[in-house]
Amino acid sequence: MCNCTVARCVENNTIEIVPYECPPLENITCANGKKPVLAYDEYHCCQQYHCDCVCEGWGDPHYITFDGLYYSYQGNCTYVLMEEIQPKYNLNIHIDNVFCDPDEHVSCPQSIIIIYGTQVFKLKNHNVIGRVNLEALKDDVRLKLPYSHRGVKVMNTGLTMVLEIPDREVVITFGINGFSITLPYQHFGRNTQGHCGTCNNNQNDDCMLPKGKLVESCAVMADYWPAKDHPDCTIPTKPTIKPEPEPIPSPCKQDTICNLLKSSVFAKCHPFVSPENFYQGCIYDSCRVFNRSIECTSLQAYAAACAQEGVCLHWRNYTELCSSDCPSDKVYKPCGLAEQPTCEDIPEELTMNFTxxxxxxxxGKKLFNRESGICVEKCGCLDPEGIPREFNETFNYNCQSCTCDESTKTISCKPKMCLAQTLEKCSDPGYVLINQTNPLDPCCPTSVCQCQSDTCKINDVNVNCSVGKILRVHAGKCCLEYTCEPKSVCVYNDIEYQSGSSVPGKKCQNCTCTSAVNPKSKLLEVQCKPQQCEKTCKRGYDYVETKSDECCGKCVQTHCILIVNSTMQLLKQGETWTSPEDKCQRYSCDKSGETLTTTSSYTVCPPFQQSNCQPDTIQTAVNGCCTICMEKERACKLVPMKTRITIGSCQSKEEVDMPYCEGSCNTFAKYSEAAAAMQHSCSCCKEMRFSNRTVELQCSDGKGVPYAYMHVEECGCHHTDCTKSAGQHVRRRRSFTLL
Structure with missing residues (x-):
């Protein structure tokens, strides 16, 4: 009855009310290695020692049941970790395992699903091996952490997510160290089943099938606990013998970090939590999973178990493989309150202080509130940018003067007042007066002179430079500056001259552009010297002074210059000269305008044949060129002739020499007494000597053909028969042969 009293029937409908007597307190030993805890009985009158239900899983994965039984299971599905045998609090917990190393067919826990009444939560790690990537969902909608609603809290410490049900003292963790489930024995004792076994401090019945049948191997039992909403999982029809993997006696890798579990790093925790199961799981993972980060999960799970026993270990400092990665404003702690202190904490609020x-x-700092994640030294207000402000602190925000009000714990703002400013004038070219933000006070505008190059003007006087100067552009304060700078040239009569070139200067002077620079004009200087007259003339010319307005005289031609056979002859105007070697060639000097020019003429002699001359009459003509004589009268002689030979459509290109014979010979008729008849004697003019010659004829079709003819070289009288008809004349004899 109430107030820890008992109603007892004595007799005759007599009821005796007496105080409830508690049984004696007995010490017990927990099969899972945890410390027993004192808890009230169901009447909340007497305390007894109980062993709370703690189930752990890590790696690929390895399980320790509520009662401390260790086994490994490689299923690839969603399974029941824990469910109530007799529904009392409507709490069910599932695990979602996926293959994390397909080559070895080993699985790792990817998410844990908590079903509490009508609420469904999922704690998920998107990277099952390696750096943590945690996410919490409720009814498949992502939660903004921390979350607290309808008796459930969800927190994230950066490495681990924690789900608490304070009314039932339930704590569930999930993260890079796998998972852990802590249930109070007084609420869930003797009422659990699934992969985590039965929570009754007895390992013998942990490997129980859904209908209560026991098997020897929990790895066999695990196949029979797929979640009901995952029908794809294969359920064996009969239990099969599936022996546990034999513990690996020694590490497969020399550089494994598993040995740290048995070293001095964790020695402080060994009396409270045995490292054997965690070491065996670590070696198992090290030998079967390629990614070495899997080894960290065994060390993380063991450190988490130690933390629940009050032993805090800074083990991550001893390995780089499992180093922590916290943001710059946070620090890593191996044992911290999952529900971190904040400025908004209410002392009366129920909290479990789970580490x-x-x-x-x-x-020295705490969270401003659970939602901000901002650490502050003093509590106050958060400004609109999420920056913590102390109470009564005044600051500027968005050109407003704001204060953190202690009474309301809110930010109150009013417009900022700006001081009046004096306007200045801009005198430099290109600068204009504009309003801009004051760098000393961004909320108040100020007037400054600012360069705006599009307002710059070009001075036309400077742009058009004089002769000898070039336009140069320089960067000024704002606008471009234009200057005319002297070139390296001489300037004379507005004409530029390069150094070393001739300059048409003063009369009767030779001027040159030097490389010397005039110190005043910065241009090159012109130097002049008197002009030197050249009075030496070549042969045939005489130097003659000219008019007074000219500086020098000039060479005037007085003779014609004739060079024959490398010999120079000077001829005056009208004078002639005949070469001694060739009397037929004659030269004369004639004037054409102001120039004396040499002309030549050649005497062509008439044909001369010595055989046609009378004896002793051969002589040279008066001109000294031709040979003449007195010719024989009508004598037979060689007559020269030139002709162009034509045969059909073929003709010689040029005239050829073709002399012939002409003249009379002695012919008579007289009576011969001896013969008693007329005696005749006849002779004719004919060729006495000739030669054969050949010439090429050009035909109309473009082809050339050779042609042979007789060339007469000597003529004479030759006796002939007189019986032929009288009056027959001696004819020219020609003989043509076309080859």
Whole structure:
């Protein structure tokens, strides 16, 4: 009855009310290695020692049941970790395992699903091996952490997510160290089944099938606990013998970090939590999974178990493989309150003070609130940018003067007042007066002179430079500056001259552009010297002074210059000269305008044949060129002739020499007494000597053909027969042969 009293029937409908007597307190030993805890009985009158239900899983994966039984299971599906045999609190917990190393067919826990009444939560790690990537969902909608609603809290420490049900003292963790489920024995004792076994401090009945049948191997039992909403999982029809993997006696890798579990790093925790199961799981993973980060999960799970026993270990400092990665404003702590202190904490609010590793505020700071994640030294207000402000602190925000009000714990703002400013004038070219933000006070505008190059003007006087100067552009304060700078040239009569070139200067002077620079004009200087007259003339010319307005005289031609056979002859105007070697060639000097020019003429002699001359009459003509004589009268002689030979459509290109014979010979007729008849004697003019010659004829079709003819070289009288008809004349004899 109430107030820890008992109603007892004595007799005759007599009821005796007496105080409830508690049984004696007995010490017990927990099969899972945890410390027993004192808890009230169902009447909340007497305390007894009980062993709370703690189930752990990590790696690929390895399980320790509520009662401390260790086994490994490689299923690839969603399974029941824990469910109530007799529904009392409507709590069910599932695990979703996926293959994390397909080559070895080993699986790792990817998410844990908590079903509490009508609420469904999922704690998920998107990277099952390696750096943590955690996410919490409710009814498949992502939660903004921390979350607290309808008796459930969800927190994230950066490395681990924690789900608490304070009314039932339930704590569930999930993260890079796998998972852990802590249930109070007084609420869930003797009423659990699934992969985590039965929570009754007895390992013998942990490998129980859904209908209560026991098997020897929990790895066999695990196949029979697929979640009901995952029909794709294969369920064996009969239990099969599936022996546990034999523990691997020694590490497969020399550089494994598993040995740290048995070293001095964790020695402080060995009396409270045995490292054997965690070491065996670590070696198992090290030998079967390629990614070495899997080894960290065994060390993380063991450190988490130690933290629940009050032993806090800074083990991550001893290995780079499992180093923590916290943001710059947080620090890593191996044991920190999952529900971190905040400025908004209410002392009366129920909290479980569960510790876990994670990223926490540094010493001396606390969270401003659970939603911000901002660590502050003093509590106050958060400004609109999420920056913490102390009470009564005044600051500027968005050109407003704001204060953190202690009474309301809110930010109150009013417009900022700006001082009046004096306007200035801009005198430099290109500068204009504009309003801009004051760098000393961004909320108040100020007037400054600012360069705007599009307002610059070009001075036309400077752009058009004089002769000898070039336009140069320089960068000024704002606008471009134009200057005319002297070139390296001489300037004379507005004409530029390069150094070393001739300059048409003063009369009767030779001027040159030098490389010397005039110090005043910065141009090159012109130097002049008197002009030197050249009075030496070549042969045939005489130097003659000219008019007074000219500086020098000039060479005037007085003779014609004739060079024959490398010999120079000077001829005056009208004078002639005949070469001694060739009397037929004659030269004369004639004037054409102001120039004396040499002309030549050649005498062509008439044909001369010595055989046609009378003896002793051969002589040279008066001109000294031709040979003449007195010719024989009508004598037979060689007559020269030139002709162009034509045969059909073929003709010689040029005239050829073709002399012939002409003249009379002695012919008579007289009576011969001896013969008693007329005696005749006849002779004719004919060729006495000739030669054969050949010439090429060009035909109309473009082809050339050779042609042979007789060339007469000597003529004479030759006796002939007189019986032929009288009056027959001696004819020219020609003989043509076309080859």
């Amino acid at each position: 876990t590793e994670g990223c926490f505020c540094p010493e």
